[in-house]
Amino acid sequence: GEWQKEGELFCAIANPALAVHDTIIYIFNEGSLIAFDTTKKLLQQYRIRLPLKDSQLKYYNNSLFVIGGYFEDQFSTRPSSDVYKIDLNELSKTRSKSENLTEIYSGADLSRSYSP
Secondary structure, three states: OOOOOOOOOOOOOOOOEEEEEOOEEEEEEOOEEEEEEOOOOEEEEEEOOOOOEOOEEEEEOOEEEEEOOEEEOOOOEEEOOOEEEEEHHHHOOOOOEEOOOOOOOOOOOEOOOOOO
8 A cells, every 4th residue: 555645734843742542643742732633634733831842642531641751942951750631621622723724822721830
């Protein structure tokens, strides 16, 4: 079989965190959470105030858990030992950037706030 392109992300991502539930693939990197619906071929991006790189992402009980990773600024890199919970019910209240490329920013509720 040949490879088939399913879509294109809003921007290039070097090492995203991934989680899957049903037909949705969740992609997280540096304050951006992308949900890709594999059946509808719909891509939605949510901006959250959590600028972590190289985290792990796990799905459990209608929530996503962002685990570890590191914070980086122009002067330093700091590892994170934190676990953040993103309630997927909150995303339905959050406006997103969708496949039509209309840019809208907002934050999802995190059970633990970011403080580097």
